[in-house]
C-alpha cells in the first residue's frame with residue numbers, strides 16, 4: 188500500500204483508510220474527475236482510477252468515447268485512502284470533508300477557478316452529494332450544475 192502523507196496523521200479515518208492515491212501531474216488539464224475513493228488497486232499503486240482497475244478502465248473508456256482527451260483529465264477521489272464501511276466502498280461524508288480540507292480541496296479550487304478553469308465530473312453518489320449539497324428532488328445522473336466548491340475547513344475546526 189502507498190503510505191499516507193503526514194497531513195493524514197490527525198485525520199479520524201487514518202487508521203481505517205488503507206493506502207493513498209493522489210493525482211499525477213497533468214499538462215493543460217481539461218477536466219477534473221473525482222470518484223468516491225480508491226479501490227484496492229488504486230490504494231496499492233497510488234494512482235486514482237488506475238487504467239487496469241475496473242472503475243478506472245470503465246471511466247477512461249467512457250471519457251474517451253465522449254470525446255474527452257483522457258491524458259488531460261485529472262483523476263482524484265473524495266477520499267484518497269480506501270475506506271470500507273461494512274461491504275461498501277462508499278466514503279462517509281465526514282471522511283470526504285476531512286480529505287477535502289487536508290488534500291484535494293486546494294488543488295480542486297485552483298483547477299476550477301480563473302481563466303483556465305476546468306469542469307468537475309462527480310463520479311458516484313458520495314462526491315456528488317458533497318459537491319452539490321442538499322439534493323432532494325434534484326436530477327443527478329448526467330445533470331450539470333454551477334457551484335462554488337465548499338470552504339476548506341476541518342469538520343472539528
Ligand code: SF4
Nearest residue numbers: 195198201204268286
Ligand atoms: S480520509 Fe483523506 S485525510 Fe483522512 S486518512 Fe484518508 S487520505 Fe488521509
